Amino acid sequence: MNIESIENELIEAAIILSGIAESNSPYTCYLAIQIEKTGKAVGKLTIDELIALHTDCTKNFNISPNDPPTLDSGNGETISLDEELS
Numbered sequence: 001m002n003i004e005s006i007e008n009e010l011i012e013a014a015i016i017l018s019g020i021a022e023s024n025s026p027y028t029c030y031l032a033i034q035i036e037k038t039g040k041a042v043g044k045l046t047i048d049e050l051i052a053l054h055t056d057c058t059k060n061f062n063i064s065p066n067d068p069p070t071l072d073s074g075n076g077e078t079i080s081l082d083e084e085l086s
Contacts, residue, residue: 013047020054031057 020028034053035042045053 013051016051017047017054019058027057027061030061 020031023031031054034057035045035050038045038049038053040049042050
Protein backbone atom coordinates (compact mmCIF):
# COMPACT_ATOMS: atom_id res chain seq x y z
CA MET A 1 0.00 0.00 0.00
CA ASN A 2 1.41 3.40 -0.90
CA ILE A 3 0.92 6.83 0.61
CA GLU A 4 -1.42 7.98 -2.17
CA SER A 5 -3.81 5.05 -1.68
CA ILE A 6 -3.77 5.59 2.10
CA GLU A 7 -4.59 9.27 1.57
CA ASN A 8 -7.46 8.32 -0.75
CA GLU A 9 -8.87 5.81 1.76
CA LEU A 10 -8.61 8.37 4.54
CA ILE A 11 -10.43 11.02 2.52
CA GLU A 12 -13.12 8.54 1.43
CA ALA A 13 -13.76 7.47 5.05
CA ALA A 14 -13.94 11.11 6.17
CA ILE A 15 -16.43 11.96 3.42
CA ILE A 16 -18.66 9.00 4.27
CA LEU A 17 -18.63 9.69 8.00
CA SER A 18 -19.17 13.44 7.54
CA GLY A 19 -22.65 12.55 6.30
CA ILE A 20 -23.60 11.75 9.89
CA ALA A 21 -23.11 15.38 10.93
CA GLU A 22 -25.29 16.51 8.04
CA SER A 23 -28.14 14.13 8.95
CA ASN A 24 -31.36 14.95 10.76
CA SER A 25 -32.08 14.09 14.37
CA PRO A 26 -34.34 11.06 13.71
CA TYR A 27 -31.58 9.51 11.59
CA THR A 28 -28.80 10.15 14.11
CA CYS A 29 -31.03 8.73 16.86
CA TYR A 30 -31.63 5.64 14.72
CA LEU A 31 -27.88 5.29 14.15
CA ALA A 32 -27.18 5.77 17.87
CA ILE A 33 -29.63 3.00 18.73
CA GLN A 34 -27.86 0.67 16.30
CA ILE A 35 -24.47 1.64 17.76
CA GLU A 36 -25.76 0.96 21.27
CA LYS A 37 -26.76 -2.54 20.16
CA THR A 38 -23.10 -3.29 19.35
CA GLY A 39 -22.26 -2.89 23.03
CA LYS A 40 -19.35 -0.63 22.11
CA ALA A 41 -18.78 3.05 22.74
CA VAL A 42 -18.49 5.12 19.56
CA GLY A 43 -14.76 5.59 20.16
CA LYS A 44 -14.25 1.83 20.40
CA LEU A 45 -15.80 1.11 16.98
CA THR A 46 -13.38 0.64 14.14
CA ILE A 47 -13.71 2.97 11.18
CA ASP A 48 -14.96 0.04 9.09
CA GLU A 49 -17.58 -0.84 11.73
CA LEU A 50 -18.85 2.73 11.90
CA ILE A 51 -18.97 3.05 8.11
CA ALA A 52 -20.88 -0.25 7.87
CA LEU A 53 -23.39 0.84 10.52
CA HIS A 54 -23.86 4.23 8.85
CA THR A 55 -24.28 2.61 5.42
CA ASP A 56 -26.79 0.02 6.70
CA CYS A 57 -28.75 2.63 8.66
CA THR A 58 -28.88 4.94 5.65
CA LYS A 59 -30.29 2.13 3.49
CA ASN A 60 -32.87 1.17 6.11
CA PHE A 61 -33.79 4.72 7.02
CA ASN A 62 -34.36 5.91 3.47
CA ILE A 63 -36.45 3.00 2.24
CA SER A 64 -39.78 4.78 1.93
CA PRO A 65 -41.77 7.43 3.76
CA ASN A 66 -44.70 4.99 3.77
CA ASP A 67 -42.55 2.19 5.23
CA PRO A 68 -40.53 3.68 8.12
CA PRO A 69 -37.52 1.86 9.54
CA THR A 70 -38.08 -0.73 12.20
CA LEU A 71 -35.86 -1.82 15.05
CA ASP A 72 -35.32 -5.22 16.62
CA SER A 73 -36.92 -5.03 20.06
CA GLY A 74 -34.52 -7.67 21.37
CA ASN A 75 -37.16 -10.36 21.77
CA GLY A 76 -37.64 -11.24 18.12
CA GLU A 77 -40.26 -8.55 17.50
CA THR A 78 -39.79 -5.34 15.58
CA ILE A 79 -40.95 -1.88 16.57
CA SER A 80 -41.06 1.31 14.57
CA LEU A 81 -38.53 4.06 15.08
CA ASP A 82 -41.40 6.32 16.18
CA GLU A 83 -42.29 3.81 18.91
CA GLU A 84 -38.66 3.69 20.07
CA LEU A 85 -38.42 7.48 20.20
CA SER A 86 -41.66 7.92 22.16
